[in-house]
Amino acid sequence: MYQVDVWLHVLMASVWVGGLLYTGMIVVPFTAGFAPEERRQIMRGLARRFRWIGWGALTLAVLTGIAGLALRLSTVRMGQLLNGEAFDPDKMNASVVAWLPWKLFLVASMVLLMLLHDVLSLRAAQSLQVSCGSDPRSRIGTIAASMATLVALAVLYVSVRLAHG
Numbered sequence: 001m002y003q004v005d006v007w008l009h010v011l012m013a014s015v016w017v018g019g020l021l022y023t024g025m026i027v028v029p030f031t032a033g034f035a036p037e038e039r040r041q042i043m044r045g046l047a048r049r050f051r052w053i054g055w056g057a058l059t060l061a062v063l064t065g066i067a068g069l070a071l072r073l074s075t076v077r078m079g080q081l082l083n084g085e086a087f088d089p090d091k092m093n094a095s096v097v098a099w100l101p102w103k104l105f106l107v108a109s110m111v112l113l114m115l116l117h118d119v120l121s122l123r124a125a126q127s128l129q130v131s132c133g134s135d136p137r138s139r140i141g142t143i144a145a146s147m148a149t150l151v152a153l154a155v156l157y158v159s160v161r162l163a164h165g
């Protein structure tokens, strides 16, 4: 059960981080050479496809991550996260105490940044439908997605430290 949970967790993390990296390293540079309208269509089509797969994968990564905490040899239960015992060095494994707060903080920051990106992109796309010709790219949204991608890399590092010390 524990092994299946970790396998699913790493698989879902790969889908999410892989999608972010593929977009930043392949899709964005590739579409830069296209005419604005064509670029818009490609980006919007790909974003629409990835939205459910990406958010679905991230949701499952969070759920399997929480389950993994409880299934590990040094278990951390939901109640201990809420009452603060999970961060107490006398009661918890040292790597959990050192790295779990970072992991939770970074995952929450990544989720907020990507939510900001999605909300701003959807708004920009809607405003384009109302006033034809304006650029649907939101500068703040683009910065938020780039920051989320960097934070995702930090999540991976912190994950390794959490699991292996």
Ligand code: HEM
Pocket (backbone or CB within 6 Å): 006, 009, 010, 013, 014, 016, 017, 058, 061, 062, 063, 064, 065, 066, 068, 069, 072, 103, 104, 107, 152, 155, 156, 159, 160, 161, 162, 163, 164
């Ligand atoms: C609140 C959400 C999360 C929690 C509570 C959580 C918890 C955990 C735990 C306990 C492990 C260690 C599994 C073990 O070996 O026993 C782990 C490993 C891992 N997590 Fe998460 N996780 C969460 C979200 C994420 C996210 C969003 C990502 C990726 C973007 C991620 C990526 C990984 C990876 C790659 C590993 C494997 C590290 C290794 O074995 O070296 N996790 N996570």
